[in-house]
Amino acid sequence: MVTVAVADEAAERRRRRGVRPLPDGLVLGAFLVPALVLLGVTQFWPLAASFGISLHDWTLARSPVMGEFVGAANYARVLSDGQFTGALGFTLALALGSTALSLAAGLALALLTVGEDGRLRLVRALLLFPMVIAPVAVGTIWRMILSARVGTLNGMLGALGLPQPNWLGDPMLARISLAVIDAWQWTPFVMVVMAAALTALPADVLRAARMDGAGRALVFRRITLPLILPTLMLVGMFRLVDALMTLDIVVTTTGGGPGFATQTLSWWIYQQGLRYFNLSVAAAASWLLLALCFGVAALMLLARRRAARWLP
Amino acid sequence: MGGAERVGPWRWAGIALALVLALFPFLVLALNSVRPAGEFLSPGAGLLPAQPTLEHYRAVLGGDGETWRFLLNSVVVTAAATALAVALGAPAAYALARWRLPFRLSLVIGLSFLVVRFYPKIAVAIPFYLLMRDWGLLDTHLAVILAHASLALPLVVWILLGFFEEIPREIELSAMLDGCGAWLRFRRVVLPLSLPALGAAAILTAILSWNEFLLASTVAAGEARTLPVRIAGFITDKGTQWGPMSAMGTVIVLPVALFALLAQRWLARGLTAGAVKG
Numbered sequence: 018m019v020t021v022a023v024a025d026e027a028a029e030r031r032r033r034r035g036v037r038p039l040p041d042g043l044v045l046g047a048f049l050v051p052a053l054v055l056l057g058v059t060q061f062w063p064l065a066a067s068f069g070i071s072l073h074d075w076t077l078a079r080s081p082v083m084g085e086f087v088g089a090a091n092y093a094r095v096l097s098d099g100q101f102t103g104a105l106g107f108t109l110a111l112a113l114g115s116t117a118l119s120l121a122a123g124l125a126l127a128l129l130t131v132g133e134d135g136r137l138r139l140v141r142a143l144l145l146f147p148m149v150i151a152p153v154a155v156g157t158i159w160r161m162i163l164s165a166r167v168g169t170l171n172g173m174l175g176a177l178g179l180p181q182p183n184w185l186g187d188p189m190l191a192r193i194s195l196a197v198i199d200a201w202q203w204t205p206f207v208m209v210v211m212a213a214a215l216t217a218l219p220a221d222v223l224r225a226a227r228m229d230g231a232g233r234a235l236v237f238r239r240i241t242l243p244l245i246l247p248t249l250m251l252v253g254m255f256r257l258v259d260a261l262m263t264l265d266i267v268v269t270t271t272g273g274g275p276g277f278a279t280q281t282l283s284w285w286i287y288q289q290g291l292r293y294f295n296l297s298v299a300a301a302a303s304w305l306l307l308a309l310c311f312g313v314a315a316l317m318l319l320a321r322r323r324a325a326r327w328l329p
Numbered sequence: 330m331g332g333a334e335r336v337g338p339w340r341w342a343g344i345a346l347a348l349v350l351a352l353f354p355f356l357v358l359a360l361n362s363v364r365p366a367g368e369f370l371s372p373g374a375g376l377l378p379a380q381p382t383l384e385h386y387r388a389v390l391g392g393d394g395e396t397w398r399f400l401l402n403s404v405v406v407t408a409a410a411t412a413l414a415v416a417l418g419a420p421a422a423y424a425l426a427r428w429r430l431p432f433r434l435s436l437v438i439g440l441s442f443l444v445v446r447f448y449p450k451i452a453v454a455i456p457f458y459l460l461m462r463d464w465g466l467l468d469t470h471l472a473v474i475l476a477h478a479s480l481a482l483p484l485v486v487w488i489l490l491g492f493f494e495e496i497p498r499e500i501e502l503s504a505m506l507d508g509c510g511a512w513l514r515f516r517r518v519v520l521p522l523s524l525p526a527l528g529a530a531a532i533l534t535a536i537l538s539w540n541e542f543l544l545a546s547t548v549a550a551g552e553a554r555t556l557p558v559r560i561a562g563f564i565t566d567k568g569t570q571w572g573p574m575s576a577m578g579t580v581i582v583l584p585v586a587l588f589a590l591l592a593q594r595w596l597a598r599g600l601t602a603g604a605v606k607g
Contacts, residue, residue: 039510039512042428044511044512045423045428046424047420049421049438051417051420052420052421052442053438055475055479055482056479056482056483059460059475059476059479060453060479062456062460063452063453063455063456063457064453066460067453067455130344130347132336141593143351144347145593146352146355146586147351147354149536149588149589149596150540150581150582150586151540151542151556152540153540153560154557157560157574157575157578158354158355158357158358161358161361161571162357169357172376173376176375204351205351209601255446261449262449262450265542265557282449283451283543286449287451287454291458291547299451300456303449303451306449307449310447310448310449311447
């Protein structure tokens with residue numbers, strides 16, 4: 018019905034204007050080009066430019082234009098910088114810790130809340146809150162909770178007569194805190210996707226297994242887990258890559274401290290580039306981070322293909 | 330999993346614990362936003378403020394009206410970036426879904442959209458800053474809108490691409506035989522069928538733009554600052570302004586939380602579109 022009405026309208030218009038519709042190729046080309054132009058100008062060109070900058074000598078404080086070509090010198094400089102390697106180590110640990118924590122918690126939440134019951138749906142909506150708010154605000158909120166003197170957590174521990182650790186002031190505790198904060202924000206993402214994967218499971222197979230006398234644990238290990246594993250690996254890849262880029266929560270919690278204990282790569286690059294205007298060093302470091310992100314993504318996709326074989 | 334499954338007491342206990350862990354921080358934020366400045370540093374202060382006050386809201390929302398400007402900036406940027414990303418992304422997704430290009434070009438273009446999701450935005454931040462400087466757009470809404478629209482565009486394209494590919498071609502075929510060109514088929518047949526997917530894409534874009542910090546802080550550090558950039562400014566070398574920070578945190582968190590509650594279904598659809606099918 019719709020198409021007939023639309024076609025009639027089209028024919029009517031053509032009669033009025035005496036024109037034929039434009040060839041499809043032309044229209045579809047015009048559909049695609051604006052999006053490609055926007056992406057090209059605001060993403061891909063800057064990305065390519067940063068690679069160019071990484072091969073030249075350029076400190077904005079000294080010169081408004083790019084200096085001479087220096088080859089891989091900036092990369093060598095970055096890789097031999099103790100602060101960069103320190104940030105690299107922390108970034109990897111943060112990404113692994115936060116991803117593992119959020120995958121475990123998110124899968125548990127998905128199993129807890131899966132179902133079409135209206136109450137469960139409301140619960141899932143409420144559990145989404147952490148991931149829809151600004152990461153900068155997440156940092157702010159957790160700073161209020163974890164602050165040594167003003168913080169809510171130490172207030173409660175104090176009231177119970179327990180020791181009050183300096184959550185964001187002690188190097189090791191601050192690192193762990195950041196991983197927990199990041200996992201807190203992104204656990205809902207894992208939950209939503211895994212709940213969808215669980216909903217898509219073949220209900221009759223699960224029911225048949227239960228009727229054959231298989232216990233919950235056995236059904237989960239032998240049927241549910243193998244079926245949701247590809248999705249879990251994919252979510253894990255997104256989580257790892259995103260966590261490798263962590264910046265916002267560092268800005269509003271620790272500012273990279275105490276000392277340099279919680280500098281992530283993005284934070285260190287942000288400082289180098291946008292605070293000290295050390296453009297070529299920042300560009301080289303950001304391409305190293307990019308390579309790391311791509312490498313991890315590729316590795317996870319490769320692992321995803323083989324994951325089924327690792328199951329017990 | 331059947332919908333009729335009974336939810337037992339242990340499962341409810343687990344759910345209750347999860348809700349506390351997920352929502353308690355929001356309670357802390359709300360309570361701190363009405364806590365008098367003097368109570369922050371007194372060691373014996375309880376969770377509930379002894380004498381609740383609206384002074385911080387008056388400070389950030391009243392007076393010189395500075396926050397109103399940042400709030401307005403955020404609203405303008407979010408609305409414009411969402412409109413731009415959907416207006417460019419929907420036709421692009423349709424072209425990718427229906428156009429057979431030689432040399433698997435459609436796939437290559439589709440992947441080039443996807444790749445934006447996988448590199449650190451800090452890599453484009455500095456050249457993007459230089460580009461906006463050269464165009465004279467530093468500290469303008471337009472610079473932030475361009476940044477956010479380009480970040481969201483791949484998301485929009487991939488959500489809609491998956492959706493358009495599932496629309497049976499027969500529906501379009503009859504329109505085609507009746508002489509409808511690609512534009513009319515898209516505008517009058519495909520788009521009306523795609524409102525849920527368009528809604529999901531728009532919601533995710535709006536949330537992304539409302540929350541984005543890195544590129545916004547890079548190109549708009551003054552008049553055109555958005556709320557996330559402003560809130561980071563409360564942490565100064567002189568110390569943290571807890572009260573105003575909490576009040577503004579509530580201002581930035583509340584709309585998006587309400588939004589998430591109302592648009593839950595579309596939100597979940599958008600979030601899973603990329604991941605589950607991928």
